[in-house]
Amino acid sequence: MGRLLLVLALALGVGWLWGRPKPPPPGVLAPHPPAQSPLGPEDPRVLVKGAYRLEPVARFALEARLLSKRRYRFDRGAAIAPWDFALGWGRMSDTAVLSRMRIWQADRFYFYAGSGEPPIPLGEIGESSANMHLIPASPGVEGPLARARPGQVVRFAGYLVNVYGPDGFFWRTSTTRQDTGAGACEIVFVTAFARR
Template sequence: MKKIGLLLFGIIVILIVLVALKSSEKIHPPGILVNEIPQQNNLSQRKTWIRNGFFYKALAEFSLTARVLGKKEYYTGTESIISQYDLALGWGQMSDSKILDDIEITQEFRFYFWKTDQFPIPREDIEKKSANMHIIAANENIEEVLDEIVVGDIIKYSGYLVEVRGPENFNWKSSLTRSDTGNGACEIVWVENIVILF
């Protein structure tokens, strides 16, 4: 009986360690990790498709490499049926640990918030080199990668910025610029390819 108790205790400890490792933040030394800016190609002929009762329209081809500044999972609301995760992402100076050490980043209600006591870079650079993106997994393989992503990961993905329509006049439309802020400024991304680079 004692051996069984010790065995169960050991299993619980291992599980706790594995969960902690999976959810832990990745640390990087100072320096810009992502030099590239997001790439966008607005579509004149916009393809459409239907999934799970929702109508999707591709507005632009979209790809980026970015540092994960925040990851938030959502369980309620129509939006969570479409997009389980929001990723707050940064590139350029907003991928530099030296800069990020002075900025507090949080996510709530499908928004990304930041605050700082002393601006390490101009406000405009913070706003233009980071964004909150609602991620829609195109398939189960994408979902599995999204589950594995932790804050600090450098990721690369491609797909489409989309508009989503559904029952009861539901309408959710992606921003098409990185320079806007506030309500409607988030990108809604149908992700077809994604990889964790490091």
């Protein structure tokens, strides 16, 4: 009986180690900034999701490291954009940089802090990371969004959108990576999503 318990404990330990997420490798994991391009003639000018009307303003795609994620359930945007992802590219996807920072999200913003000098210039932090409000286009996109974990490299594509909702609700997307603060978040209608 004791031998059986030992074998079972070893098997469970190996299984736990095997299934544990691997730490991200060193270096820049997502070298390129998001790709944004004008709408083409084939792109929709209006999308409807439930009680919300979405106005696409640009095509949008990115590959970035997921720095932090937060699920929102009770604010006015939660019914349309339940997930916010804080994302980093360039040196904001490098473990050596991120290990010297603390990153968190609250109230639809993302924040960072550290002790001493920032690991890279503040302007580069702002231009190489963003908090994005994500609107899943379908249940097939929503499930993978929910399962994504900080530290992973994610890829998604869709549209930057302005959102019109009930009772005068309005959300305007950012269309530049150079802004910070209120109004600087991208609102993305995500049509395709994958993790690396």
